[in-house]
Amino acid sequence: MAEKSPVSGLTGRRAWTYDVVVVGGGHAGCEAALAAARMGCCTAIVTLHLDNIALMPCNPAVGGVGKGQLTREVDALGGEQGRNADRAFIQLKMLNTSKGPAVRALRAQADKRLYEDWMKVVLSRTPNLSLIQGEAVSLDVSRETITGLRLADGRRLYCRAVVLATGTFLRAKVVVGDRSYPAGRVGELPAQHLSGSLRALGLELDRFQSATPPRIDGTTIDPGRMVLQEGDPQPLSFSHWQLPAPRKQVPCYLTHTTPATHEVVSAHLHLSPLRSGSVSGKGPRYCPSIDRKLINFPDREQHPVFVEPEGVSTREMYLQGLTTSLPVFVQDMIIRATPGLERARLVRPGYAVEYDYLPPQQLTLALHSKTVSGLFSAGQINGTSGYEEAAAQGLMAGINAALYVRDRPPFILCRDQAYIGVLIDDLVTKGVDEPYRMFTSRAEYRLLLRHDNAADRLSHLGHGLGLISDEQMAVVEKKQRALAEYAEMLDTIQVHAGSESDRLLGSLGTAPLEESQSAAKVLRRPQVTYADLVDLVSPADRQRLSSAPTEVVEQLEIQSRYEGYIRRQRAEIKRHTATETLAIPGDFEYRSLEGLTYEAKDKLSRIRPTTVGQASRIPGVSPADISVLLIHLHRFLHASEALETDAAAC
Numbered sequence: 001m002a003e004k005s006p007v008s009g010l011t012g013r014r015a016w017t018y019d020v021v022v023v024g025g026g027h028a029g030c031e032a033a034l035a036a037a038r039m040g041c042c043t044a045i046v047t048l049h050l051d052n053i054a055l056m057p058c059n060p061a062v063g064g065v066g067k068g069q070l071t072r073e074v075d076a077l078g079g080e081q082g083r084n085a086d087r088a089f090i091q092l093k094m095l096n097t098s099k100g101p102a103v104r105a106l107r108a109q110a111d112k113r114l115y116e117d118w119m120k121v122v123l124s125r126t127p128n129l130s131l132i133q134g135e136a137v138s139l140d141v142s143r144e145t146i147t148g149l150r151l152a153d154g155r156r157l158y159c160r161a162v163v164l165a166t167g168t169f170l171r172a173k174v175v176v177g178d179r180s181y182p183a184g185r186v187g188e189l190p191a192q193h194l195s196g197s198l199r200a201l202g203l204e205l206d207r208f209q210s211a212t213p214p215r216i217d218g219t220t221i222d223p224g225r226m227v228l229q230e231g232d233p234q235p236l237s238f239s240h241w242q243l244p245a246p247r248k249q250v251p252c253y254l255t256h257t258t259p260a261t262h263e264v265v266s267a268h269l270h271l272s273p274l275r276s277g278s279v280s281g282k283g284p285r286y287c288p289s290i291d292r293k294l295i296n297f298p299d300r301e302q303h304p305v306f307v308e309p310e311g312v313s314t315r316e317m318y319l320q321g322l323t324t325s326l327p328v329f330v331q332d333m334i335i336r337a338t339p340g341l342e343r344a345r346l347v348r349p350g351y352a353v354e355y356d357y358l359p360p361q362q363l364t365l366a367l368h369s370k371t372v373s374g375l376f377s378a379g380q381i382n383g384t385s386g387y388e389e390a391a392a393q394g395l396m397a398g399i400n401a402a403l404y405v406r407d408r409p410p411f412i413l414c415r416d417q418a419y420i421g422v423l424i425d426d427l428v429t430k431g432v433d434e435p436y437r438m439f440t441s442r443a444e445y446r447l448l449l450r451h452d453n454a455a456d457r458l459s460h461l462g463h464g465l466g467l468i469s470d471e472q473m474a475v476v477e478k479k480q481r482a483l484a485e486y487a488e489m490l491d492t493i494q495v496h497a498g499s500e501s502d503r504l505l506g507s508l509g510t511a512p513l514e515e516s517q518s519a520a521k522v523l524r525r526p527q528v529t530y531a532d533l534v535d536l537v538s539p540a541d542r543q544r545l546s547s548a549p550t551e552v553v554e555q556l557e558i559q560s561r562y563e564g565y566i567r568r569q570r571a572e573i574k575r576h577t578a579t580e581t582l583a584i585p586g587d588f589e590y591r592s593l594e595g596l597t598y599e600a601k602d603k604l605s606r607i608r609p610t611t612v613g614q615a616s617r618i619p620g621v622s623p624a625d626i627s628v629l630l631i632h633l634h635r636f637l638h639a640s641e642a643l644e645t646d647a648a649a650c
Contacts, residue, residue, distance in 0.1 A: 017158045018044045019405045020398070021149050023136045023194075024165035025053040027387045028379030028394030030119055031079050032163040035398030037129035038078065039466050041405060044130045044157060045123065046149070048169065048189065053131075054084070054119035056387065057185050058212045059318050060112035060310050063238065065095055066438040067388035068105030069419045072454040074391050075239050077399075077420075078467025080122055081391040082238030088115035090250040090312055091231035101558045102446040106236060109252060111311035132157075135189075138197035139375070146374030152193065161401040164194075164377040165394055168210055170356035171195045175209075175273045176349060177327030186351055195356045201372055204359055208383060208435050209283045211323045211352040214331050217345040218309060218317040225340035226253035226307060240455040241472055250309050253340065256302040257290070257321075261337040265294050268330045273352055283352070284385050284435040289323045290334065305338060316347050325352035357383045360427040361607050366400040366410035367393060367424065370608065376401050383432035384423075392420045399465060411465065414580070416445045416573045418458060429607065429617045445569050447562060452554050456480060482552050486545070490520035490556065493541045501536050508532060519545070523560040530557050580613030584633065595628035604629075 020036040022029050025047030033045040047053060062085040063071050075082030091109040123129060134155060139162060140148035148158040169184035169191040184190045195205055231249035269275055272291040283289070288296065293303055305321035322338070324331055328349045335341045360382045362370055367382070369375040378393035400410045413421035422443045427436060440446045449457070459476045462468035494516045495501060502512035510527040519541075523533050530553045534545050548556070559566065590596065590604040599620045609615040612633070616626045 018042050018130075019159060020044075020161045020163065020401045021046060021157050021159040022163045022165060022398070023047075023149070024167055024169070024379070025050070025131075026165060026167045026379060026390060027054065027081065028167070028390035028397070029163070029165035030054055030123065031074065031081065031391045031394030032165055032376075032378055032398030032401070033123065033129055034080055034126060035078070035395050035467065036163075036402040037126050039399065039402040040128065041402045042128055044132050044159075046132045046134055046136055046151065046157070048133070048135055048184070048191065050120075050131055050133045052116075052188065053123065054116045055185075056110065056112040056115060058210075059308065059320055060110045060115065061107060061308070062110060062387060063105060063107035064388075065103055065105045066419065066440045066442070067386055068095070068107055068238075069440070069449060069451050069454070070388040070392045070423065070438055071238050072106070072240075072451055073418050073420050073458055074388075074395050076454040076458040076468075077395060077462040078465070079391060079395040080119065081388070083241075084115060084118050084122070085110055086237050086239050086242075086244040087118045088112075089244065090247075090309065091252060092236045092249065093231050094236060100447075101450050101452065101562065103440050105440075105451050106238060108238065109231075109250070109308055111313070113311050113313060135191055135193070137191075137193035139194075139201065139372075141201060141372060144372055146372060160405040161374045161376060163394075163397045163401050164358070164375070164381050165379045165390070165397070166191060166194065167380045167390075168353045168355040170205070170381065172353055172355040175325050175352040175354065177271055177273070177325070177330075183353070184355070185353065186348075190355075198358070203362060203369070203371065205356045206359055207282075207354055208357050208380075209352050209354040210380075210385060210435065211283065211289050211325055212350055213319040213321070213323040214335065214346055214350040215310065215316045215318060215348040216307075216335060216341065217347050218315045220343050220345045221253070221307060221317065222340045222342065223251075223253055226255040229254050229306070240459070241475060250312060252309070253307040255305050255307060255338055255340045257305060257338055258302060261290075261334055262294055262301075264330065264333045264337050265291055265326075268326060268333075269294070271327050271330060273325050282434045284437060286437045286439075287323065287385065289325065289352075290321070291324055291326060307340070322350070324350045326350075355380070357381050359383065359431060361429075361431045363428050364410070365412045365424055365428055365610060365614070367397040367428075368400060368404070368410065374401075374404060376404075380435070382427055383436055384427065385435035385437050389423060389436065389438055392423055396420060396424065399467075411461075413458075413461075415443070416448065418454075419443055419449055422449075425614065425617065429609065429614050430619055445573060447565055448569055448573075450558070452551070452558065479549070479551060482549060483555055486548050486552055486556055487520070487559065489541075489544060490523060490560065491518055493519040493537055493545070495519055495522045495533070495536045496538075504532070504536060520560055523557065524563065526561060576613070579616075579630075580611060582612040582630075582633070584609055584611060584615065585636070586610075588633070588636065593628065593632045595631075596625055597622070600625040600629075 019041035020043045022033040022045045037043040071082045085108045088110040089108040090111050095105050096103045134151040137152045138150045146162050150156050172184040172190040173180050174183040182190050229252040235243045237243045308318045310316040332346050335344050358381050367376050376397040378397035379390035415421045455476045459468050463473045496516045497513040508527045510525050590601045603618050603620045
């Protein structure tokens with residue numbers, strides 16, 4: 001529990017003292033609070049309503065392409081989202097199994113109430129963590145450094161660091177048709193005052209909007225008119241440490257809009273907040289409303305609609321693909337014009353929510369404010385969308401807040417280490433002009449940043465931070481030893497040419513062997529799986545190879561089949577490392593540099609990149625600008641070294 005101490009000047013009141021205070025109880029806030037508390041910091045999480053911690057206000061699903069990789073990385077570093085999804089899933093499915101390993105990803109449909117309940121259990125049982133219900137209204141700052149947080153009810157929380165994870169609640173309003181009212185989500189009051197405090201500190205705020213589709217009564221749909229979408233039967237998990245208990249999976253369904261659906265939308269587009277101007281904030285491009293889809297793609301005859309359950313204890317179903325904030329009577333007509341939903345009963349209307357966010361170029365790569373020391377932020381306040389992006393930022397902000405209060409250097413992941421590194425670098429360096437969503441295409445080295453190897457890449461870092469236990473690390477190291485052992489076996493075991501191997505290879509659609517080859521070389525053939533390879537070797541070798549664990553087999557196949565591509569990506573990383581990691585001093589003056597364009601001078605001066613690699617990714621900074629920057633930077637560094645040498649001689 002937090003230390004309680006009287007504060008002079010506050011007669012009749014008491015103040016609570018913490019190392020880290022997290023504002024917001026969503027997916028970012030939960031991860032931030034857990035990370036800081038698990039790293040030994042006295043931590044508090046302040047939220048408007050304790051009953052709504054870890055709420056899933058949009059689709060109750062975790063993962064997907066790009067997003068699933070983030071969740072696996074959060075788990076590999078010691079975060080909670082993956083484990084919580086494993087506890088609460090009602091359907092698990094590996095996506096893109098017919099494609100390459102770089103784009104495969106796990107997705108879980110969750111029971112939304114169960115997900116919330118389990119996260120509350122974890123938070124309430126975590127040492128060093130206090131849960132507080134209240135509205136944060138202002139930050140206490142002295143000499144541009146955080147000293148505390150004030151709540152609307154008069155409480156004052158003293159702390160060394162604050163993590164803002166406010167989601168969609170800052171000065172938020174909900175919009176349905178021509179109606180709008182203050183709310184962070186339907187039925188929940190917004191945070192009306194904190195934005196003013198942030199602006200008073202010199203921070204820039206802007207407006208974004210998000211939206212959610214209507215929910216329907218699942219007993220009123222017609223599954224026979226839709227395509228069944230089932231989960232995968234084999235054991236799967238987000239967590240690296242244990243498989244979830246087997247359970248009966250709940251089906252989802254796929255239908256499509258039709259010209260009749262589009263006719264309803266088109267006839268009422270004038271009532272859309274997009275047309276009326278009721279919503280001014282920019283919305284997500286990659287999850288557009290049905291009215292936005294018809295505006296942007298007028299020639300498309302159909303759009304997919306996934307009908308997904310919200311849990312096992314509710315009849316509500318989520319209509320992924322029918323997001324809208326059109327008037328409720330129009331939403332009802334849209335639903336009934338869609339196959340399989342003709343008799344569906346609307347339970348909760350869709351709506352849009354508009355809110356303040358903090359343009360993320362005001363942050364360092366540690367998600368630390370550049371102007372207010374001790375202030376961190378994570379999640380939708382940084383201009384992102386999605387539970388996974390929020391959790392990843394929350395984990396990193398919580399880690400860095402804990403390191404900050406311990407006066408330790410920040411923890412930063414590079415783009416070649418993790419999707420989390422790509423996410424944060426994109427936000428801080430490039431900024432956002434719409435809510436950011438993670439895709440595998442955003443990662444230059446996505447073949448190295450796979451779903452299957454997240455623990456191999458990151459768990460030693462989580463262990464060093466104290467978020468991964470010795471026992472968990474032992475599991476990773478055991479797998480790594482097994483992978484090395486079986487990889488060596490594949491290099492030494494031979495597949496002999498002959499009629500028996502020719503027959504089996506022919507049945508797989510690949511050419512016979514002209515001479516004996518190593519098992520590793522045969523496994524590089526795209527038609528040959530590890531199970532096929534086991535049948536091609538001698539009985540003695542077959543027994544050795546067949547004992548490989550499933551997760552080791554997966555990586556052996558990938559490493560063998562994509563060896564050339566992986567080698568090239570690693571070589572490319574090595575070539576770029578010298579420039580990518582070349583540090584730029586914090587006081588480096590850009591505006592006086594000859595040869596830089598005016599735009600480059602302005603962008604570099606505002607964003608203050610920490611490395612040349614980060615500078616090269618700033619929009620408006622050209623390769624020619626980077627060449628000029630390198631020349632001046634080398635001169636600056638040589639001059640600094642000369643001064644240090646002279647000073648030492650004196």
